[in-house]
Amino acid sequence: MLNSVVLTRRQKIPLALRASTFVLGLTVGFLVSCVVLLMSGVPLNAIFSEFVYQVFFTSLGQSQTITTATPLILVGLGAAAAMKLRFWNIGIEGQLWFGAMASTWVAINDIGPENIRLPLMMLAAVLAGAFWIAIPVFFKLKYGVNEIIMTLLMTYIAFQLVQHLLFGAWQDPSTSFPVSAHFDEAEKLARLGWGNAYTGIWIALAAGFAMWFLVDRTRFGYYSNAVGLNIVTARSTGLPVTAVIVISVLLSGGLSGLAGAVITSGAEYRLTQFLAHGFTFSGIVIAFVARFNPLGIIVAGLIIGGIYTAGETLKVFYSLSEAVVVLIEGILLLSLLISDFFKTFEVRIRNLKGN
Amino acid sequence: MEGFLINWITTFPNFAAPLLLACMGLIICERAGVLNLGAEGLMVVGAMFSVMIIYSGGGILLGVVGGMFAATMLSLVFGIAVVVFRADQVLSGLVVVALGTGITGIVGRAYTHKPIQGIEKFDAGALGDIPFIGRLVFEQDPLVYVTLFIVIAGWYLLMRTNWGLRLRAVGEDPATADISGVDVQGMRLVAVMISGALCGLAGVYLAVVSSQVWVEHMVAGRGWIAVALVIFARWNPIRAIFGALIFGGAESLTPRLLAIGADVPVYLMNMLPYAITLLVLLWPYIRGRAASSAPSSLGHEFLRQDRH
Numbered sequence: 001m002l003n004s005v006v007l008t009r010r011q012k013i014p015l016a017l018r019a020s021t022f023v024l025g026l027t028v029g030f031l032v033s034c035v036v037l038l039m040s041g042v043p044l045n046a047i048f049s050e051f052v053y054q055v056f057f058t059s060l061g062q063s064q065t066i067t068t069a070t071p072l073i074l075v076g077l078g079a080a081a082a083m084k085l086r087f088w089n090i091g092i093e094g095q096l097w098f099g100a101m102a103s104t105w106v107a108i109n110d111i112g113p114e115n116i117r118l119p120l121m122m123l124a125a126v127l128a129g130a131f132w133i134a135i136p137v138f139f140k141l142k143y144g145v146n147e148i149i150m151t152l153l154m155t156y157i158a159f160q161l162v163q164h165l166l167f168g169a170w171q172d173p174s175t176s177f178p179v180s181a182h183f184d185e186a187e188k189l190a191r192l193g194w195g196n197a198y199t200g201i202w203i204a205l206a207a208g209f210a211m212w213f214l215v216d217r218t219r220f221g222y223y224s225n226a227v228g229l230n231i232v233t234a235r236s237t238g239l240p241v242t243a244v245i246v247i248s249v250l251l252s253g254g255l256s257g258l259a260g261a262v263i264t265s266g267a268e269y270r271l272t273q274f275l276a277h278g279f280t281f282s283g284i285v286i287a288f289v290a291r292f293n294p295l296g297i298i299v300a301g302l303i304i305g306g307i308y309t310a311g312e313t314l315k316v317f318y319s320l321s322e323a324v325v326v327l328i329e330g331i332l333l334l335s336l337l338i339s340d341f342f343k344t345f346e347v348r349i350r351n352l353k354g355n
Numbered sequence: 356m357e358g359f360l361i362n363w364i365t366t367f368p369n370f371a372a373p374l375l376l377a378c379m380g381l382i383i384c385e386r387a388g389v390l391n392l393g394a395e396g397l398m399v400v401g402a403m404f405s406v407m408i409i410y411s412g413g414g415i416l417l418g419v420v421g422g423m424f425a426a427t428m429l430s431l432v433f434g435i436a437v438v439v440f441r442a443d444q445v446l447s448g449l450v451v452v453a454l455g456t457g458i459t460g461i462v463g464r465a466y467t468h469k470p471i472q473g474i475e476k477f478d479a480g481a482l483g484d485i486p487f488i489g490r491l492v493f494e495q496d497p498l499v500y501v502t503l504f505i506v507i508a509g510w511y512l513l514m515r516t517n518w519g520l521r522l523r524a525v526g527e528d529p530a531t532a533d534i535s536g537v538d539v540q541g542m543r544l545v546a547v548m549i550s551g552a553l554c555g556l557a558g559v560y561l562a563v564v565s566s567q568v569w570v571e572h573m574v575a576g577r578g579w580i581a582v583a584l585v586i587f588a589r590w591n592p593i594r595a596i597f598g599a600l601i602f603g604g605a606e607s608l609t610p611r612l613l614a615i616g617a618d619v620p621v622y623l624m625n626m627l628p629y630a631i632t633l634l635v636l637l638w639p640y641i642r643g644r645a646a647s648s649a650p651s652s653l654g655h656e657f658l659r660q661d662r663h
Contacts (some may be wrong), residue, residue, distance in 0.1 A: 160626040
């Protein structure tokens with residue numbers, strides 16, 4: 001049966017087709033998500049009110065969405081930087097943990113003068129995130145080790161390291177909970193005076209525009225596009241393929257690490273046990289929905305941030321598990337992956353009598 | 356010390372069995388050319404649904420079968436996406452993990468932390484009293500022996516039957532298999548569903564034998580360890596047995612040490628299974644044997660029109 005379908009790869013994909021399959025994919029994804037929510041006992045008008053009105057059209061909801069979206073935009077940019085070059089960074093959470101640990105280390109040990117403390121924390125986080133991905137990059141390029149498994153396993157190792165610190169050396173002596181000591185005022189990102197939103201959003205937006213400039217306006221961006229499209233051709237035209245991959249992937253780890261510092265210094269004000277949870281998949285979904293376009297990632301980050309915010313509300317009012325967020329993300333990604341089929345291939349049903 | 360060693364080694368099969376089951380499923384799937392990264396999600400689904408059925412009074416057998424069935428259905432979604440719609444296999448695998456986590460998070464909320472009557476170990480009587488090997492060989496739970504049987508049967512099916520030859524041909528060179536009359540897409544769908552069933556059984560094992568309770572995050576990365584184990588085993592079921600015993604041994608060390616009251620850094624010890632997996636994973640690559648053992652068409656979609 002499956003063999004009577006004839007598929008032809010499209011040589012050119014018209015913009016209208018690109019747009020319509022994308023819209024179709026998103027629409028189906030959201031519809032299926034609605035059905036799942038209905039089935040879990042959330043009434044239809046509540047779905048609209050929680051997922052659209054409350055999170056995007058009320059001041060409180062908007063500020064919460066922006067707060068949640070801040071680290072999401074950063075991990076989305078990080079995921080895109082690596083995925084674009086066909087390097088699968090499935091260890092975003094691990095790099096985020098390392099960024100969070102590095103910023104906390106700077107903060108609780110009072111490294112450097114207070115007026116440059118925050119920049120130091122950010123820098124330490126970027127370097128730590130880049131370090132944690134440098135190991136899989138090295139083994140991938142030198143020995144061809146599968147980076148999917150390696151980045152992923154290193155996430156679990158990073159998480160256990162955080163646990164080790166939080167239940168040991170870094171535990172806040174004034175509490176029995178596994179959290180680090182509170183940061184000082186000089187180590188906190190300022191609030192915007194609008195809900196919980198904090199200046200981290202400027203960092204995320206700046207990173208988004210910087211990435212856009214890098215990808216769209218520089219020679220490096222041109223090279224990385226070429227490597228992402230066809231590595232063999234890029235290599236045979238003499239492009240510095242290895243350097244492009246190393247720089248992009250380290251950038252991916254660095255951005256993920258930065259997201260960790262933004263969370264510790266802007267949202268939690270200390271290192272906690274679960275702050276990195278779910279960021280790997282969210283980052284990948286955001287990057288994929290935005291088709292790796294840095295400005296699109298800002299928009300996608302805000303949308304996913306809204307879904308997170310709504311998920312929190314559903315958890316409180318409908319006692320739904322927070323896993324509903326990852327489920328919606330999964331449905332969206334699957335729907336987009338399948339709709340891409342109609343973009344990539346021309347589908348015909350073979351005439352059974354003829355050829 | 357001797358007592359500790361025997362107690363420790365006796366627990367190896369219990370920790371190795373779920374890894375081995377998932378790994379066996381993944382080997383069949385990858386041998387057909389489909390990279391299935393969804394093991395973690397399939398295991399979660401198997402674990403949760405089996406507990407749900409048993410807790411609701413369905414009985415153990417129905418629980419085991421139901422858990423496997425649920426995971427197989429999820430793998431079918433993955434199979435349709437990657438085989439029929441040619442979706443990216445890596446991303447689709449991650450989708451399976453997300454769907455599995457999401458579904459079990461929502462449905463399983465009502466069954467969290469509710470202990471069930473699971474499967475117990477055999478009491479072999481006199482056989483169990485044989486020094487050193489008695490408890491190791493004769494006093495495991497029934498699923499350990501089923502696992503061993505599945506792996507050996509799987510090896511035979513894959514390496515010694517016509518069906519296995521066709522399946523491997525699909526993974527090595529789908530175009531040639533297609534010309535010889537093998538239904539490439541049908542074969543791949545079947546392989547994906549087998550991996551779903553076996554990963555589901557691995558999850559069932561964790562829930563019904565090991566913990567006898569459902570808790571979110573209880574699979575804790577074992578699905579990913581199984582994915583790594585496939586590479587370590589170089590896509591050979593028999594080698595996977597040794598790999599699973601190594602990883603299972605590393606995993607069971609921490610609870611054993613805690614049981615005798617040893618003062619060890621718990622969280623650093625918890626790193627051990629992942630760290631050992633990582634180190635062991637590097638080995639075939641550094642020796643240059645991983646790439647040459649991988650099925651040639653692993654991760655690539657098949658399109659008859661692409662034949663050349």
